[in-house]
Amino acid sequence: MLIDTRELPPGTVIEADLVIVGGGIAGIAIAREFEQSGLDVCILESGGEEPEKAVQDLYSGKAQMRGPIGEARDIDDYLTSSRFRYFGGSGNAWGGKCVPLDPADFEARDWVPDSGWPMTREQLQPFYDRACDLFEIGRFPADMSANWKPERPAADLGNADLQSLPRRFTRCTGATTDGTYSAFKASVAESKTVRVYLNANVCDIRLRNDGGAVESLEVATLDGRRFAARASRYILATGGIENARLLLASNSVAPKGIGNGNDLVGRYFQGHVTLGLYDGAAGRNTSFFLSRLNQSFGLYVDGDRQDVQAVFGPTQAAQQRHRLRNCTLTPLRIWYTPQRSSQTIMDLAGLLENGRSGTVTERGGHFQYFFMLEQSPNTRSRITLTDERDPLGVPRVRLDWDFSNQDFEELDRAVDFFRRELGRTGQGRVEWPLPHDEIIATMRASRHHNGTTRMHVNASRGVVNPDCRVHGVSNLYVAGSSIFPTGGIANPTLTLVALGMRLADYLKQELRS
């Protein structure tokens, strides 16, 4: 049921077996798991049913992207444009793209510092299956390279090192208009066992005096009312930035913030960015040419966002052999006539590799693309608190999104891999016009915020343990992409929902016992 917190009598204490802070996709997906559990669950959602400027402004803060040679780009608006603070959360604007992390993403790779999850892809597979069922999409096989049979055939580049990586689109997002996402929200809003408190802002997580457990949450409304919420277990599901903010801001017992004894909360921020230039016929473009394209490429470039879309990436074996980070090349349909020099390069490649020149490009062998590369976990890339406070008294955040020199060097290596593999196998050529000093200025940031409360078995290396529980706090858990130790390339929503379901299973068992 939906409850407007502003209408509660003064002094009301919200009590439940489980309190979930945040009514976005993660919070709702977890709450749904408790529907038949007999446990009393409530969600505390900051916003109402519709977006409101004053609520959204609670996200405002300072943000900057930084590169290794002193480049800096102010992106303050990213903090408010990449998140949505009302019931349904950022799922209200999510593109719906679903894909699991690759098996390699879970492994400790000695060429990716601080990599390695405390679980394998195989262990997470049952939860990925459940998350796919929730989103009403086909399940992804555990081994994407060996058994994958998409509904439509993926392009075969005939290259053992490059593979086609399909993504599926769910209708369960606010970006669709068929009511699927409304029904998803209604599944808890109309539930008899889940209470959803709207306009309920958690301002402080109050620990017991010994710091070993959460005692209560301080809840406030924007019209000045204050309440408390108490539960046996608490889950933070407020997103990859806000989870860290709440932990850092809750410092009355733990002076450095909850779970921050090792100065890790907020660090390791990793986002996903797309890299590409699209100046059309007048300028520079990221494009590639396939000289032997002999099948439809619609799977890759049609972009109807309703079924399957495929991208290209190195196989796990190739990542290991070439010591590459995870990366993908996403083709886009070409929309301009290439310059003569570009056309001639493609023509010669087509002549040599296929015995044909212009006819190949006329058939659609030339594509634009954007490139994505897994960002390296980096302690300098972080969320901190500023001296400025929001109207509820919570310190605003500062995001320093830091890209290291190693990130750029690895980008070179990854782009070079694609260029070399296409050339080596006689498949085509790649145009990459982006020098290092233009990367920060041109990168486009996705709404994916990973790593700020990273998961690790060891408290000295992570904020939450493999059960998603904050190290050192017996009843506080974190859900969402902030617990990802590394972010891979996959859109994070499917993974964070799978992890949320795994957490729900764990808590159901724990609460019953």
Place this chain on the structure above:
Amino acid sequence: MAELSRREVLMLLASVGGSSLLPLRAAVADALPAPLAELTDGLDLQAAMRLGRSYLKRYPEDTDIERALETLLRDAQGETDLRGFLERKVAEDFADRRVVELMDWQVSETEARIFAGVALTA
């Protein structure tokens, strides 16, 4: 394929270069085996020349381009499938990292030298 002289090498490259040198192209095409004749279609000679000049400007150390091209085609002696030979050569270039940046594209050294040859011929 018979032994090629330096002049013939350059004429051959011009033939790869395209249609705006029609007399030269026609003459060379008459003398070429069928696979190579296919290569004479479709290339923009002016653009190829610009690419070649760009390569020579960017990689001035590759000054003995004519000799490099002669070597390339000497390796092709006896090949009945010149296109296939060049395709393999290009693939080897990529595998062995003999690649160059040309107008933001990465091409093989062999392709770059073909463009350079066109530029020198013109």
